[in-house]
Amino acid sequence: MAPTSETLTAERILEATEEVLRRHGPAKATVVDVARALGVSHGSVYRHFRTKAALREAVTKRWLDRTCEELSGIVIADRDPETRLRDWTAALFAAKRRKAGEDPELFATYMVLVGENGEAVGEHIADMTAQLTRIVEAGVESGTFAATTDPGTTARALFHATGRFHDPCYAREWEEPGVEGDFAAVLDLLVKGLRP
Amino acid sequence: MAPTSETLTAERILEATEEVLRRHGPAKATVVDVARALGVSHGSVYRHFRTKAALREAVTKRWLDRTCEELSGIVIADRDPETRLRDWTAALFAAKRRKAGEDPELFATYMVLVGENGEAVGEHIADMTAQLTRIVEAGVESGTFAATTDPGTTARALFHATGRFHDPCYAREWEEPGVEGDFAAVLDLLVKGLRP
DNA sequence: CATCTGACAGATTTCAATATCTGTCAGCTG
């Protein structure tokens, strides 16, 4: 908002864009708005991001990466793989549910952005399953999990099977009574399926 | 289309409505169109369905029920429960994928209808999990499946965990390469989790 | 000379006037 005299950086533009998206929503947030918020002309924004779509994609990636980093600690935690798997999955569910519940409008905004860039989402899913793969590998090495298929395939299966508890398209069902139980039932079934 | 002289029945109205939806899509299908297709005034349609929403809900239920009936044969098939579970899940996936692939526009139309009536969807999911519950019960009785939780809970868990392969919101990913493998991986994991 | 500005063309969105639709009901028809 305040026309700061600092140099215009991609980082500052991204922050301003997030703010504009928060204020105006995904449909009405324009790059002219972003420029106005920064006190520059919109031409300057186009110096850092070739198109409006590229700007929105960058914002989306940042948001997705933040979620990813929140979970990375669990992957390398000093606990047995089964616990890490349970913790990671529960943390993913909890994080998504918190974000959707705390500020539904902002969450809806990011759901629109996510829908716009399938590519960024694909990368994010790859990052997430990579984290899961490391946990599965640890489990296979320690003998906690059976080694029937390769860890990457198993990780993808785990991610898909728990989709109902982290995929934004189910967000409206996360506050219904009984979700906790549904989540526990799915996770128990999967964990049992992993054991040798 | 042809103004038949047969008596106007709810059934005939539903058929005409499906046809109008197929032709015009969910956004532009009006009850005036339906009446025109039947060669009657729109007032007559309102004699059988109180509102446009009620008419659309009835069409939605009919469509959902047809899917349900397609699968009911597998539930009572003369095979071991594990095979029935695999067949049922695979048949559900195949049916959904075929419908989405054969006529994407019509499928999109029904996705809109389904989004309009959460209630009808809830009933449909209850019907589907009831079918799964019967398979799980058979498995528990014959000792093929462990009896760690009640069959209803397990059935819900199975339905949720396979959502990626029957929930319409994933329809666009059903034609990507590797889905077959993803499906097999999830199903294998779940089946292993069910065994005693 | 690197960065920024502002005017511009074409694309997209907004807005208000206009047309169509929904749902009702008094009366027509067979």
Place this chain on the structure above:
DNA sequence: CAGCTGACAGATATTGAAATCTGTCAGATG
């Protein structure tokens, strides 16, 4: 008299003209 019609009021959708936005670029600025 049971079922249907068509006119009607209010709600919703369509349309086209005006406003705004996107993306570019020649020239200003420091």
